[in-house]
Amino acid sequence: MTADPLAPLLELPGVAEASDRARDALGRAHRHPANLRRWPVTAAEAALRAARASSVLDGGPVRLDDLADAAQVSEPVFGGALRVAQELEGGGGPLIGIWQRAPLQALARLHVLAAAGQVDDDRLGRPRPDADVGPRLELLAGLVTGRTSAPAPVVAAVAHGELLTLKPFGSADGVVARAVSRLVTIASGLDPHGLGVPEVSWMRQPADYRDAACGFADGTAEGVGAWLVLCCRALQAGAQEALSIAEALPNR
Numbered sequence: 001m002t003a004d005p006l007a008p009l010l011e012l013p014g015v016a017e018a019s020d021r022a023r024d025a026l027g028r029a030h031r032h033p034a035n036l037r038r039w040p041v042t043a044a045e046a047a048l049r050a051a052r053a054s055s056v057l058d059g060g061p062v063r064l065d066d067l068a069d070a071a072q073v074s075e076p077v078f079g080g081a082l083r084v085a086q087e088l089e090g091g092g093g094p095l096i097g098i099w100q101r102a103p104l105q106a107l108a109r110l111h112v113l114a115a116a117g118q119v120d121d122d123r124l125g126r127p128r129p130d131a132d133v134g135p136r137l138e139l140l141a142g143l144v145t146g147r148t149s150a151p152a153p154v155v156a157a158v159a160h161g162e163l164l165t166l167k168p169f170g171s172a173d174g175v176v177a178r179a180v181s182r183l184v185t186i187a188s189g190l191d192p193h194g195l196g197v198p199e200v201s202w203m204r205q206p207a208d209y210r211d212a213a214c215g216f217a218d219g220t221a222e223g224v225g226a227w228l229v230l231c232c233r234a235l236q237a238g239a240q241e242a243l244s245i246a247e248a249l250p251n252r
Contacts, residue, residue, distance in 0.1 A: 023151065049200060
């Protein structure tokens, strides 16, 4: 029997506990009365906040005049992040099935959405030709399609960190990496409606986020563990963001 490649990560200090807290917090967010009845409304707001925060982390503008319609957004980084968020809004739609059957196709689709208007059309959805990119993406695809029984917060953090490290497309890689983290949480059932907004936590701590990503890329136990804990804490904070969205709805 093949050993689970992510099992050792749960032995790193604080990882299992942070993962459990993230799961519990997202469960509470989904059980909020507003999210039981009106989750499409709260999911739409979550997608919008996720897009803005992810865009800022990749150099998009902090202040935006139009936060609603990707077709009308002229700023390319935010426009790409918004297209990605709307594709995943409320549970991911058809992309969830593609992700579960053929994750590399879903990854290409995310890049097409994220990088349109930033690179030539013939580069959209096409990983860099570097020798190590293809094999590492194949390994990642195997992990997210069942080669691990690690909890979803850990899988999401590993996929996120690996894509930030690998930069498989050479453009819009940060937006794509954070979208894959969101896609894992949706597809796994951890956050099936995409109500959490962990991107806001990362946006508010950009130096910590980037330092932890570098630690993950270094591959030391300390660096990997710190990244996993940071991502799980962001999921927990994102669940609090989801509750704040639900509480703000009128006439709950």
